[in-house]
Amino acid sequence: MRFVSKKQTIRAIDAEAGVALLPTDPEDMWHANNLIAIDDVIRAPAVRKVTQTSSTGSTISERVHTDLTIKVKSTSFDPAASTLQVLGTVIVENSFVAVGQHHTLDLELDRPFTIWKSFGWDSVALQQLQEALNGDNEDAVVAVVMQDGLANICLISEFRTVVKQRVEVVIPKKRSTAKEMASGMTSFYEKTLAELLNAVDFTNPRTLLLAGPGFYAQDFRTFMQSEGARREDKRLQRVAREAVVVHASTGEVNSLNQVLKSPQVQATMLDKRFARETVLMDKIEAMVRANNGRAWYGASPVEKAVQEGAVGKGGGILLVNNAFFRSLDIPTRKRYVALVDKVKQDGGEAKILSSDHASGKRLDCLGGIAAILTYPMHDLDDDDDDEGGDDNGEMGAGFEF
Amino acid sequence: MSRHRDIRNLDYQDVLNDYDADDYEDEYDLSPEDAAKLKQATAEVRAALGTEVSKVTDKQIEDEVWDNFYDVDKSVTKLVSKYIAPASRAPKSTPQKVSTAGKKTAGPTTKKKASSSLDDVANDVKELKIDNTPLPKSKNIDVLSAYAATIKKKTASFVVIGHVDAGKSTMMGRLLLDLGVVDQRTVEKLRKEAEIMGKKSFALAWLLDKEGNERARGVTIDIATNRFETETTNFTILDAPGHRDFIPNMIAGASQADFAILVVDASTNAFESGLRGQTKEHAWLIRSMGVSRVIVAVNKLDTVNWSQERFDEIMHQISGLLSTAQFHAKNITYVPVSGLHGDNMVHKSKDAAASWYTGRTLLEELENSEPLNRALTKPLRMTVSEVYRTRQSPVTVSGRIDSGFLQMGDALMVQPGAEKCYVKSLLVNEEPADWAVAGQNAVLHLSHINPNYLGPGHIICDPAKPISCVDTFTVKVLAFISLVPQGVDVHRGRLFASGTIVSFTAILDKVTGAVKKKKPQSVDVGEIVTVKIRLKRKEPLERGQRVVLRWEGKTLAAGILV
Numbered sequence: 026m027r028f029v030s031k032k033q034t035i036r037a038i039d040a041e042a043g044v045a046l047l048p049t050d051p052e053d054m055w056h057a058n059n060l061i062a063i064d065d066v067i068r069a070p071a072v073r074k075v076t077q078t079s080s081t082g083s084t085i086s087e088r089v090h091t092d093l094t095i096k097v098k099s100t101s102f103d104p105a106a107s108t109l110q111v112l113g114t115v116i117v118e119n120s121f122v123a124v125g126q127h128h129t130l131d132l133e134l135d136r137p138f139t140i141w142k143s144f145g146w147d148s149v150a151l152q153q154l155q156e157a158l159n160g161d162n163e164d165a166v167v168a169v170v171m172q173d174g175l176a177n178i179c180l181i182s183e184f185r186t187v188v189k190q191r192v193e194v195v196i197p198k199k200r201s202t203a204k205e206m207a208s209g210m211t212s213f214y215e216k217t218l219a220e221l222l223n224a225v226d227f228t229n230p231r232t233l234l235l236a237g238p239g240f241y242a243q244d245f246r247t248f249m250q251s252e253g254a255r256r257e258d259k260r261l262q263r264v265a266r267e268a269v270v271v272h273a274s275t276g277e278v279n280s281l282n283q284v285l286k287s288p289q290v291q292a293t294m295l296d297k298r299f300a301r302e303t304v305l306m307d308k309i310e311a312m313v314r315a316n317n318g319r320a321w322y323g324a325s326p327v328e329k330a331v332q333e334g335a336v337g338k339g340g341g342i343l344l345v346n347n348a349f350f351r352s353l354d355i356p357t358r359k360r361y362v363a364l365v366d367k368v369k370q371d372g373g374e375a376k377i378l379s380s381d382h383a384s385g386k387r388l389d390c391l392g393g394i395a396a397i398l399t400y401p402m403h404d405l406d407d408d409d410d411d412e413g414g415d416d417n418g419e420m421g422a423g424f425e426f
Numbered sequence: 427m428s429r430h431r432d433i434r435n436l437d438y439q440d441v442l443n444d445y446d447a448d449d450y451e452d453e454y455d456l457s458p459e460d461a462a463k464l465k466q467a468t469a470e471v472r473a474a475l476g477t478e479v480s481k482v483t484d485k486q487i488e489d490e491v492w493d494n495f496y497d498v499d500k501s502v503t504k505l506v507s508k509y510i511a512p513a514s515r516a517p518k519s520t521p522q523k524v525s526t527a528g529k530k531t532a533g534p535t536t537k538k539k540a541s542s543s544l545d546d547v548a549n550d551v552k553e554l555k556i557d558n559t560p561l562p563k564s565k566n567i568d569v570l571s572a573y574a575a576t577i578k579k580k581t582a583s584f585v586v587i588g589h590v591d592a593g594k595s596t597m598m599g600r601l602l603l604d605l606g607v608v609d610q611r612t613v614e615k616l617r618k619e620a621e622i623m624g625k626k627s628f629a630l631a632w633l634l635d636k637e638g639n640e641r642a643r644g645v646t647i648d649i650a651t652n653r654f655e656t657e658t659t660n661f662t663i664l665d666a667p668g669h670r671d672f673i674p675n676m677i678a679g680a681s682q683a684d685f686a687i688l689v690v691d692a693s694t695n696a697f698e699s700g701l702r703g704q705t706k707e708h709a710w711l712i713r714s715m716g717v718s719r720v721i722v723a724v725n726k727l728d729t730v731n732w733s734q735e736r737f738d739e740i741m742h743q744i745s746g747l748l749s750t751a752q753f754h755a756k757n758i759t760y761v762p763v764s765g766l767h768g769d770n771m772v773h774k775s776k777d778a779a780a781s782w783y784t785g786r787t788l789l790e791e792l793e794n795s796e797p798l799n800r801a802l803t804k805p806l807r808m809t810v811s812e813v814y815r816t817r818q819s820p821v822t823v824s825g826r827i828d829s830g831f832l833q834m835g836d837a838l839m840v841q842p843g844a845e846k847c848y849v850k851s852l853l854v855n856e857e858p859a860d861w862a863v864a865g866q867n868a869v870l871h872l873s874h875i876n877p878n879y880l881g882p883g884h885i886i887c888d889p890a891k892p893i894s895c896v897d898t899f900t901v902k903v904l905a906f907i908s909l910v911p912q913g914v915d916v917h918r919g920r921l922f923a924s925g926t927i928v929s930f931t932a933i934l935d936k937v938t939g940a941v942k943k944k945k946p947q948s949v950d951v952g953e954i955v956t957v958k959i960r961l962k963r964k965e966p967l968e969r970g971q972r973v974v975l976r977w978e979g980k981t982l983a984a985g986i987l988v
Contacts (some may be wrong), residue, residue: 195881198648198812201783206637237649238671238979240639274671274979279913282979313948314908322911322947390911390926406947 026053026157029137035155043068043141044154048134051107055381056184058102058109058133059347061140064355067111068094069130069138075121080207091121093128104187104381108132147362148369149350152377156184161201166297167225168284169217169236169414171241172276173210176217178224181285183298185381188278189224190351192217214248227264236273236284243270269293281383297338302384305376309344309395310387323389326405331364335398337371346393348380361394373399464488467496473858474502474818482509495801498817549598562850563871564835569861570802573831574902579655581855581865582797583662583826585717586681587708589700590668593725595646598766599630603790604772608633609655620837627766634665645669649679651867653855658793660855662867668704670979673711674917677974681711681919682826682867684797685719687788689765690744692736693729697743706747707906707981713751714904714984715972716798720748721791732779737762744774753846761788800865804890806830806838808868809919810884819850819871823880825920826867830888833861837873839889840879841966846889883921885966895964900931901973902956903985909949914959914982917974918967925961927975928956932956953956956988 031047038044043066048057061067071093076086079175095113102109111130118124121310130137165182176192196209225231235242246268251260271287273280281355284290285303312320321327327343330336343365350358368375378385380393388395397417453688468487472479482505490508494500586594602608617629623770625644632641636651646667664683666676680686691700692693712720722744730736742758748758761770762783769775772789786794807828813901832838836849853869861866870886887893911927932941934954949955959975967973967987974984 195813197814198882239669240643244639273676274976275915275922277915277925279924280978282913310910310912313910316908316948316950326947387912390913392911406945415732 026056028049028158035151035158038146039149040142040145043139045137045139045158047137048132050062050424051134052182053134053157054107054109054132055102055104056153057138058100059153061097061100061111062142062150062155062351062355062358063097063099064143065097066094066116066141066143066313067097067113067130067138068092068117069111069132070136071128071130073121073128089121091119093117093119093122093130095128095130098127104185105189136229144355144359147359148366149362149377150189153347165218166232166234167221168236169221169242169245170273170276170278170280170284171217171235171237171240171245173241174213175276176213176220177276177278178221179281180225181281181299181382184379186278186281186299186379186383190220192220210244211248214245217245218249222261225409227260230267232261233264233268234271234284234290235268235270236280237276238272238274241276242273246270261319279383279386282387285383298379299382299384302376302378302382305342305344306378306384306387309342309391309397312397313391313395318398318403320395320397321402321405323406324392324394327394327396328360328364329405330396330398330402331367333402334367334371335400336373336396337399338373339399340397341368341371341373341399342397343368343373344373344388344395345375346380346385346388347376347377348385348389349393350377368396439971463496464491467491467501470498470817471501471505471896474498474504475858490712494658499819506786543788562835562848564833565860567833567861568864569831569833572861573802573863580659580797581662582659582684582792582795583664583682583865583867584685584687584792584795585649585664585666585676585683585712586687586689587666587676587680587704587709587712588668589691589696589704590645590670591696592668592689592691592700592705593765594689595631595634595650595665596628596669597630597687597725597763597771598632598650598652598663600765600768601663601771602633602652602654603630604768605654605656605789607652612693615723618724618811630766634663638763645672647862648675656789656793661792662855666708668708670704670707673704673707673976673981674922676708677711677715677917678920679790680715680717681809681972682811683712683717684865685721685795686712686717687792688720688722688744689725690722690740692724692727692740692762696726697740699726701743701747705744706751709748709753710751710906711974711981711984715974717752719757719795720753721761721788721795722748723765723788724760724762725765727762727780728767728769728777732762732775732777732782734782737783759785759791761785761791763788764829800863801829802831802864804829806832806863806886806888807893808870808886809921809934809958810840810880810886811882813877813880813882815877816871819873819876821847821872821875821880823872823886824867825886826871827862829864831861831863832868832870837889838886839892840875841882841885841887841893842895842964843879844892845879846876847886883923883965887966891964893968895966897961897964898928898958899967900956900958900988901975901985902934902954902988903975905949905951905953905955905983908951909955909957909982910947912977914975914977915960916965917976918971921965923961923963923965925959928958928960930955930957954985955983 026048027049031309048054070090072088072090074086075089076084078084093115094117096116097111097113099112100109109132111132115122115124115126115128122257165180166178174194174196177188178190180187182188190370194213196213197205235246246265249261249265253265269289271284271289271328273283282303285300291300309320313322321330365375378388380389468491471487473492486509487505490501490505544900586598588594603613613629616632617626620626620629620632628644634652635641635646637647640647646665650665652663664679666679690705691697724737724740727737727836745758747868769777769780770787772787774787807830809825809828810823811825813823832849834851838847838849840847850871850873852859852862852871854866885893911929916923916925930946930949933943933946935942935948936954969987971987973983973987
């Protein structure tokens with residue numbers, strides 16, 4: 026993403042004039058989705074079907090290209106195709122549409138759009154914009170997590186993880202003859218390889234991670250090598266040779282956590298954001314487990330801790346999921362932006378995690394917000410205990426096996 | 427062009443008639459292949475007919491098999507309808523179908539050509555395709571009383587667990603060999619093969635580890651199911667993999683077991699590393715899955731010259747481990763064995779150094795173990811462990827009946843999906859049977875269902891009392907490691923579903939069950955806690971089932987659905 030005007034800088038944003046942005050990469054659509062909040066105003070080129078009624082009563086409908094300005098009601102983002110649709114009501118009339126009519130804008134690559142933030146550019150919005158502008162189009166890492174009969178082909182980019190393809194094949198179990206099982210595995214590898222080559226472009230060298238329990242990933246790599254030799258495909262041979270095999274306990278997507286934590290990946294990709302975020306999540310989970318009052322999760326305890334100034338200088342970290350900001354209404358959003366600002370002001374670190382990464386999914390489990398405190402605080406969750414009489418009266422005695 | 431026309435004008439009927447009529451009629455000129463095929467198919471038909479075989483003669487079976495081109499399935503159906511159950515019902519229904527269908531096609535023709543209408547009808551009827559797979563017939567057996575009448579022997583399954591390379595598969599191979607389930611020749615053959623691969627000591631394990639990968643790498647990957655019989659009991663061996671990556675397969679095995687053999691490697695250092703490794707995790711797992719009886723086989727004791735000291739030391743450490751996993755001391759027994767050589771397995775050890783052990787052999791201990799109570803009267807639940815094709819049915823499933831019973835001809839339901847199916851025939855302990863009850867491992871040949879609706883972990887149940895499919899549920903679990911809200915993989919038998927811990931409802935007191943703390947932020951090791959879990963999609967789960975929660979290759983907790 027870049028500014029349309031070369032003179033525009035992030036510091037000199039004029040909220041009144043709006044910010045004109047040009048998405049250049051599919052990844053930018055994801056950034057735009059984070060940036061655009063409800064009630065913001067967007068102007069973008071649109072195609073609209075216009076029906077005109079002549080004086081005799083006959084109707085002519087035609088498609089016209091026009092610029093439309095709408096007030097956003099909702100957005101919908103397709104992660105696999107990286108397309109973004111913005112639905113809203115027209116607020117600037119032109120010869121084709123009247124004020125108040127609904128329109129769904131399809132934001133497209135290489136077509137500029139202008140955005141006005143309804144409540145000004147707060148620190149979180151500015152940070153998101155900064156990230157969108159930084160997007161150096163580094164190639165995404167390709168990862169295949171697999172077990173017997175299940176493979177997930179994922180693309181891990183700076184900001185998100187996309188499952189490109191899921192391969193499921195039934196492999197005969199042990200009762201069958203060894204030959205049947207072996208052919209079952211081979212057809213599974215064949216299918217996975219075909220899907221992998223279909224989903225990912227390997228023209229330029231890129232990192233391929235193969236992960237799985239036991240030796241499935243290693244076997245798959247051997248299979249790729251022999252296939253490359255058989256087809257006399259130099260590129261496939263190179264991809265197979267350079268692939269990194271990592272241990273993971275299952276073939277499900279969530280095993281990516283383990284993959285990103287593994288020493289092989291950490292060594293080569295430590296500078297990548299997802300690797301750092303995984304480490305951070307590990308740290309916070311470990312501290313919550315330790316239950317020593319140094320780490321809290323969930324909106325209410327974290328808010329209390331921040332208000333007390335406990336997330337500040339000397340190791341205080343606030344983690345918030347970006348989906349958290351996307352879904353909130355304006356007053357609540359302002360409250361959380363204030364939290365982020367407060368932490369920064371206190372000298373702590375405020376991180377906004379991408380909910381489209383494995384690490385963000387883990388933060389989601391913790392309610393989308395968590396914090397490491399500089400000093401221990403206890404009983405932050407006390408008042409929660411009162412709500413709802415709860416239904417665990419008939420839990421039964423003891424834990425009988 | 428002309429060649430094309432020739433083919434177009436070919437009269438298929440003529441060609442077919444020619445074949446039928448002349449060329450292959452000579453029965454007495456059976457080629458050796460044909461004879462062999464005939465013999466094999468006949469044997470299979472006999473097996474499929476089961477007890478009914480007495481009602482037909484060999485000649486009738488052979489004729490039927492010949493007529494149906496060795497198709498066992500068709501022959502069986504024909505035989506049953508012709509000779510075994512020539513009940514008035516069968517003929518009644520068939521002509522009805524034909525006549526109504528025949529009328530439809532005959533209608534228009536009668537108008538056109540009244541004179542030849544009869545022939546037309548006859549031809550039309552010939553061409554009609556009637557679905558000749560009738561719904562399987564139920565014998566309406568009172569399964570429970572039939573079961574009570576036939577109990578001659580106990581049936582019991584046991585799972586073999588322990589750290590990787592403790593010698594589980596080898597020990598079971600030895601057991602099968604000593605009991606005569608497999609013969610020495612098979613073992614010799616495997617030994618030769620193993621020798622070529624430089625793994626001579628693996629020959630016995632290869633009796634169970636049949637897959638190429640398992641043999642090449644010398645580890646068990648999936649559970650192997652084997653059977654043997656003693657004077658008092660029919661046993662099913664579930665040989666579980668010890669490697670940490672294949673614990674899901676071990677869970678699938680343990681969920682079918684009545685009791686367990688825990689194999690520990692007594693050789694120097696191996697025991698200690700096993701104790702740190704899977705020995706503990708396995709023990710905790712089987713306990714939380716309802717197994718309470720465990721036989722500890724202290725293996726490879728021959729490598730330390732049958733040292734009683736070593737045996738006592740191991741016994742001491744293991745009993746500590748098992749008591750923390752809440753096993754009662756009276757349910758644990760220890761046997762010093764050598765899986766490779768067979769000492770104290772079926773026969774007492776002849777080694778003088780092992781003479782200090784006067785207790786029972788492993789086999790005697792097995793016979794001395796009581797299987798769990800079977801939930802015979804509860805609604806039918808059968809967990810599918812595998813779906814495959816056989817000659818009898820393209821949709822054949824194997825699995826263990828967890829509760830209830832079923833019989834041939836039953837209409838059943840598969841969850842998730844609520845698909846209906848029928849039991850065409852079934853096998854219990856690899857032999858044809860009319861019914862099966864809880865606790866038995868059954869193979870069902872199903873009909874009227876697409877195999878895509880069935881998979882490992884699915885549940886076959888009674889359509890009148892089906893199991894519910896849920897995506898959010900609460901479990902009462904024992905925490906193996908400290909927990910925070912996080913992702914989890916839920917294992918129940920072969921079922922494997924991923925989801926997340928939504929929240930902890932309450933930490934409970936271990937003894938009284940009273941609520942100690944509501945809505946905790948995290949849970950410590952060893953606490954008992956009620957956890958709310960949300961799955962990505964709906965799975966068949968119900969109250970009282972035991973589940974294991976794992977994440978990233980570690981077992982988090984195990985417990986019961988509430």
